Amino acid sequence: MARQEFSKRIKSKAAERANGHCEQCNKKLRVGEFHYDHIVPDGLGGEPTLENCMVLCLPCHKDKTRLQDNPIMQRADRQRKSIAQGVHTARKPMPFGRKSNLKVKMDGTIVDRRTGAVISGTR
Ligand SMILES: [Zn+2]
Structure with a gap:
């Protein structure tokens, strides 16, 4: 800039x-x-x-x-x-908890909350 x-x-x-x-x-x-x-x-x-x-x-x-x-x-x-x-992240968020950057969708897909990027596909 x-x-x-x-x-x-x-x-x-x-x-x-x-x-x-x-x-x-x-x-x-x-x-x-x-x-x-x-x-x-x-x-x-x-x-x-x-x-x-x-x-x-x-x-x-x-x-x-x-x-x-x-x-x-x-x-x-x-x-x-x-x-x-x-x-x-000084305090570790609960894995896949609300404060975690990752979340597991209903179908098992892991996505990055911030970017929405899919980390891992359906298991
Ligand atoms: Zn001055």
Whole structure:
């Protein structure tokens, strides 16, 4: 997925709203010393809208990225990976129970609940 950058219009509106100050620490900003930040990171589906745009001085932006976005992104990444590998089931579901990913149909066919794919045909 391509990064969704803020449009010029959004940026200028955000800059207007910030009124020359960092929207986090309220420090006065100088030209070239700020970033337009995605409040909800782009990688997590944050939209390039004015509501999701924050004007941050460089130290604030760096902190936010390091302290907030990266851990969230890494966690989301881990979750995606573990789900893909099927290791997110800490508690073992009952075999073919309601929480199990597999179910046995009346005719004995085993299907994957998530995808509906047939795992094994009629016994
Ligand atoms: Zn700041």
